[in-house]
Amino acid sequence: MPVAEPRAAKTRRRTRIQAEREELILEAALEVFSAHGFRGATIDQIAEQAGMSKPNLLYYFQNKEVMHRMLIDRLLETWLEPLRRLDAEGEPLTEIRSYIRRKLEMARDYPRESRLFANEILQGAPRIADEMEDLKKLVDEKARVISRWIERGKLARVDPYHMIFSIWATTQHYADFDAQVCKVLGPKRSGEGRFEDAARYLDQLFLGGLKP
Amino acid sequence: MPVAEPRAAKTRRRTRIQAEREELILEAALEVFSAHGFRGATIDQIAEQAGMSKPNLLYYFQNKEVMHRMLIDRLLETWLEPLRRLDAEGEPLTEIRSYIRRKLEMARDYPRESRLFANEILQGAPRIADEMEDLKKLVDEKARVISRWIERGKLARVDPYHMIFSIWATTQHYADFDAQVCKVLGPKRSGEGRFEDAARYLDQLFLGGLKP
DNA sequence: GAAAAAATTGACCGGTTGGTAAAGATTACA
DNA sequence: TGTAATCTTTACCAACCGGTCAATTTTTTC
Secondary structure (H helix, E strand, C coil): CCCCHHCCCCCCCCHHHHHHHHHHHHHHHHHHHHHHHHHHHCCCHHHHHHCHHHHHHHHHHHCCCHHHHEEEEHHHHHHHHHHHCCCCCCCCHHHHHHHHHHHHHHHHHHHHHHHHHHHHHCCCCCCHHHHHHHHHHHHHHHHHHHHHHHHCCCCCCCCCHHHHHHHHHHHHHHHHHHHHHHHHHHHHCCHHHHHHHHHHHHHHHHHHHCCC | CCCCCCCCCCCCCCHCCCCHHHHHHHHHHHHHHHHHHHHCCCCHHHHHCCCCHHHHHHHHHCHHHHHHHHHHHHHHHHHCHHCCCCCCCCCCHHHHHHHHHHHHHHHHHHHHHHHHHHHHHHHHCCCHHHHHHHHHHHHHHHHHHHHHHHHCCCCCCCCHHHHHHHHHHHHHHHHHHHHHHHHHHHHCCCHHHHHHHHHHHHHHHHHHHHCC
């Protein structure tokens, strides 16, 4: 009888080792995928990063795509959280300011996740059509919130969609283009302080540009 | 006697066919590299896109890296032109506005070039250390120009480096994250009009955020 | 129009890559 | 403690990929 894939088993519950190893593998996969893209990453690399053999890794994940898909799904969950928290009842400029802060913190704390996502979008988002659907719904909803703020004169008359794009672009830039940012800032300024400088600048830019 | 590589020939001048074919290949290579990244692109794919056999392609370019390098070098030349044109003697807000416009036009007209570059930076810019050096010099120079504008009270007191990053991020976003932008805007708004909407929004954001 | 040079092709090669088969080692549980 | 389930490894394979070779066809040149 062939060895049963653990995740194919129906009701059999996950063992301790399964949970540990899967976590270990996903961590390694994130490291490799975010650095080389889906196509550029090899299973061997991921296995080595995880400290196990390739067949052993494939015992936990049927193939490369399953790993990648699982990472993207996880990522989007936490990635969109800051936008979900944008509160229609809050003070508009404060809400936007908090949103920018949170996004920038995520770029600082989870750059690999940001790059994983960027890699995927850059190549036309071929593997994540479904997830993009949810993303669109969320953005549509929050765009309406922003429109209402504008109607009430709490915000400059800007296009809510492009406003959201500009927040994504400016904050994720510090994760996705980190190599360029550090190179241009030079060794002296490319310590962790760059995120505080960025936060200060983005505050100025957006508060100045968006106030009614 | 082995067939001589045309570009290895010292004084022999390029034939008509050489010029045509090399152009054809670089165009195909841009298409494929920008869509799949360096590692994800295969010579076979590029050859097919260019409508020739793989050995034929390799008759013009020694290997994959040479093609890639040539594309990157060309790209950076035109890519940095808008920043070079930022004129210290001009009216600061007008200069910055023109810079944003030009960058946005480039994102619209040369999205593949933008994605090629983004792919490279995203993976840590391993193949373009030299080019990054030139980039840094140019940015340093222009950052000084911006600082002088600020000293003269022509611009809000912002960090010039982060200001440049934010312009790069917001404009290139429309090329690099095009798949996401179009998905979120939906079919109705994702025609070419999105660039005009973006230009309008970015004008508001930056003029509002940067005026003294 | 013939010889030389340039361009093109099919066949091929060694290394890599995603993934499998099957047997052995370890762990959980009765 | 025995044994069944789980986990791990070695050996392997077929497809792919970057690149070469040698022979053929096309173009240029005299």
